[in-house]
Amino acid sequence: MAFNFDQYVERRHTDSDKWHKYEGKEILPLWVADSDFKSPPAVIEALQARVAQGVFGYGYPSPELIDIFIQRMKQRYNWEVQPEWLVFLPGLVCGLNLSVRALTTPEQGTIAPHPIYPPFMKSARLANRTQVSAPVKLQNKRWVLDLDATEPQLSGHEKLLLLCNPQNPGGTVYRREELLAQLDFAQRHNLVVCSDEIHCDLLLEQGLEHIPFASLSEDAAQRSVTLMAPSKTFNIAGLGASIAIIPNATLRHRFIEARMGIVPSVDILAYVAATAAYKDGDVWLAEQLDYLRANRDLVMEKINAIPGLKLMPVEATYMAWIDASALPITNPHAFFEEAGVGLSPGSDFGNPHFVRLNFACHRSVLEQALERMKKAAVDLLATE
Numbered sequence: 001m002a003f004n005f006d007q008y009v010e011r012r013h014t015d016s017d018k019w020h021k022y023e024g025k026e027i028l029p030l031w032v033a034d035s036d037f038k039s040p041p042a043v044i045e046a047l048q049a050r051v052a053q054g055v056f057g058y059g060y061p062s063p064e065l066i067d068i069f070i071q072r073m074k075q076r077y078n079w080e081v082q083p084e085w086l087v088f089l090p091g092l093v094c095g096l097n098l099s100v101r102a103l104t105t106p107e108q109g110t111i112a113p114h115p116i117y118p119p120f121m122k123s124a125r126l127a128n129r130t131q132v133s134a135p136v137k138l139q140n141k142r143w144v145l146d147l148d149a150t151e152p153q154l155s156g157h158e159k160l161l162l163l164c165n166p167q168n169p170g171g172t173v174y175r176r177e178e179l180l181a182q183l184d185f186a187q188r189h190n191l192v193v194c195s196d197e198i199h200c201d202l203l204l205e206q207g208l209e210h211i212p213f214a215s216l217s218e219d220a221a222q223r224s225v226t227l228m229a230p231s232k233t234f235n236i237a238g239l240g241a242s243i244a245i246i247p248n249a250t251l252r253h254r255f256i257e258a259r260m261g262i263v264p265s266v267d268i269l270a271y272v273a274a275t276a277a278y279k280d281g282d283v284w285l286a287e288q289l290d291y292l293r294a295n296r297d298l299v300m301e302k303i304n305a306i307p308g309l310k311l312m313p314v315e316a317t318y319m320a321w322i323d324a325s326a327l328p329i330t331n332p333h334a335f336f337e338e339a340g341v342g343l344s345p346g347s348d349f350g351n352p353h354f355v356r357l358n359f360a361c362h363r364s365v366l367e368q369a370l371e372r373m374k375k376a377a378v379d380l381l382a383t384e
């Protein structure tokens with residue numbers, strides 16, 4: 001192992017949103033989706049060199065970054081991306097919001113998976129657009145999008161299908177035939193697709209592959225906006241560098257118009273970090289995935305041994321979507337917070353009987369959290 005993921009990194013008092021929330025309290029923060037690992041040394045060194053240069057004017061995406069990203073798409077997905085398709089953004093959520101505002105009119109609606117990462121729901125609300133919930137259901141122990149159940153809900157005014165692959169929460173990696181069914185649905189209903197693929201580098205289940213929606217066919221490319229970022233993969237989310245890939249010139253033009261004067265350009269340090277991460281971070285990434293896989297296995301084993309809790313296999317992401325509906329409580333988030341574990345409330349994602357646990361942390365923190373959760377559930381059930 002060239003990198004030590006088992007080195008504890010102190011994040012208290014470092015302006016971390018995740019750790020600040022429970023500062024001074026005996027609560028372990030396993031909520032918001034950033035990891036507790038240091039970024040790859042190559043990223044840290046590149047940032048240090050750039051800071052030492054000392055001038056921080058406006059930046060632009062360098063030809064090197066564009067080239068590295070295009071190579072990455074070719075090597076990983078056999079997807080030929082053209083440089084002019086790329087629109088750099090200071091975050092991925094703004095790409096979701098821009099897609100809703102730029103690619104639908106006020107009379108048109110959106111469709112999004114449910115449960116889902118909360119900004120998907122907010123993006124429609126904030127833009128005053130309707131949203132049809134496409135249920136994500138359990139099938140053979142996987143959380144998958146149920147488009148048959150979505151069909152009868154449509155009014156005919158929907159224009160934009162928001163997708164999340166890998167799915168957050170749930171950790172699903174969609175297979176080619178599932179993506180083709182999503183494409184068929186988009187074609188039949190004449191929809192543009194915005195595919196959030198921020199977790200595409202975080203595949204934990206061996207043998208699975210990430211397939212960008214837009215790489216399915218020329219038609220998929222022409223009707224889609226793909227959103228990707230190095231932020232989750234290399235733990236540089238606080239710097240903010242994301243990429244929208246928009247092959248269709250008309251959609252791209254509308255997207256760029258919608259951002260004008262509102263969305264700032266990407267921070268120059270974020271460009272430096274993104275370039276170093278994509279260029280020199282892949283050995284580090286492979287080792288991070290090994291550590292995450294072992295954490296995932298631990299979470300699977302321990303959670304499923306706790307009475308009242310259930311967790312399906314997590315194929316990707318570092319988030320566990322835990323079903324607490326068998327516990328005799330109405331608010332599992334508050335219950336586990338009281339027990340010293342700060343999780344994300346399932347209600348934020350659309351199901352109050354669930355909690356989401358971020359396992360991208362030091363193993364000892366995870367072990368402690370799982371122990372606290374077990375004790376809380378066992379004690380509760382003993383008093384019933």
Ligand SMILES: Cc1ncc(COP(=O)(O)O)c(C=O)c1O
Nearest residue numbers: 033091092093094117168196198
């Ligand atoms: C599916 C998904 N999209 C987007 C984001 C966040 O993107 P950003 O912080 O770049 O706006 C997250 C973070 O958890 C996520 O899980």
